[in-house]
Amino acid sequence: MARRRDDVALAAITFAIVALCARYASAVGTTPQSSFSYREGDPTGPTKWATLQKDWDVCDSGTEQSPIDVAKVEVSEDLDPLQQTYEPGDAVMHNRLHDFMLNWTGGNGGLTIEGKKYKLKQVHWHVPSEHTVNGTRFDAEMHMVHEDSTDAKSKAVVAVLFSAKAGKSSKLLRDLKPYFERLAGKQNGTEEVKGPVVDPAAWIDKASGYYGYEGSLTTPPCTQGVLWTIMSKVADASKEEIHSIESVKEANARPAQKINSRVVRYYKAAGATEAPAPAPAPEAT
Structure with missing residues (x-):
């Protein structure tokens, strides 16, 4: 007994x-991948996320969810260039089952957006892209996740879209490809490998404009209040580099969510061509 x-x-x-x-x-x-999936029609797929855990209900009820299709935008005169304070640092790569994630063992600086300072916490990738522009979906999307230096609950994500259409290589993805390949196929969600020294300052094109809007995390619990910045200049990548990201999972992109009453603002970089209506087209590299 x-x-x-x-x-x-x-x-x-x-x-x-x-x-x-x-x-x-x-x-x-x-959240562990075993608890949700990206497969449409699956009992744990995107349309069912809100039912899987009590604190995930905002995935369905939230009115400011991400990703979105960037279509109608307002050219904003009061936005400024992104102010980077990134620093190189030793990276660690993880297979989280639903994506590959990179973070740093030491300080790596951050970014100032709309006068607020954010610290870069981690980077991960989605294939294909989660955000679309005028209905165009791209081959991959990188999310650089930042936290407010004084309030960890306040988050800002910078997104970079990738296209393999031109067949050009991405130095960023080329340098990380061996680490993606080493982590591919790992199944327990805790696998990690020591990565290279990474300087995120090279990842954001200073000549690019950007789209900005208020949204959410694109994975459960779909927390809202996230400040999104989507670089409008699409980065190049080779098909092999895209495939190396995709090897973590067949697809890991949440479908576009309703924009509702939100406004997407556009910052036009100095020297960029005039943006056509209704929305600036993705900028050529």
Whole structure:
């Protein structure tokens, strides 16, 4: 009888620990892939995310969800160029099952957006792109996730779109391709490898304009209040480089969400050609 009580107590403790880990993972946007999927029509697919956990209901009820199709925009005169303070640092690469993620073991600087300072926390990739522009979907999308230096709950994401149409290589993806390949096929969601020294300052094209809007995380728990900046100059990548990102999963892009009453603002970089209506077309590289 005593042994049975011990077994019951151990099971209860184990359940509590698992539940606590799940809540923590959900809070930081790193929910285990086993709990959701990107397959349309799947019981754990995007249209069902809100039903999978109680604190994921905003995935369905939220009115400021991401990603979106960037179509109607307003050219804004009060936006400024992105002010970078990025620094090179030793990187660590992870296979989170639903994507590849890169973060740093030390400081790596950040970005000032609309007068607020954000620290770069991690970078991950989606294939194909989650955001579309005038209905055009791109081969891949990189998300640079930042947190407010004084409030970790306040997040800003810079998105870079990639296209393999021109067949040109991306130095960024070329340098990371061996690490994607080493992590491909890992199944427990905790695999990581030491990466190269990475300087994110080279990842944002200073000659690019950008789109800005208020949105959410694109994975459960779909937390809103995220400041999105989507670079309008599309980066080149080879098909092989795109495939190396895709090797983590067949596809990991959430469908576009309703824009509702939100306004997407556009910052035109100095020297850029005049943007046509209704929205600036993706800028050629």
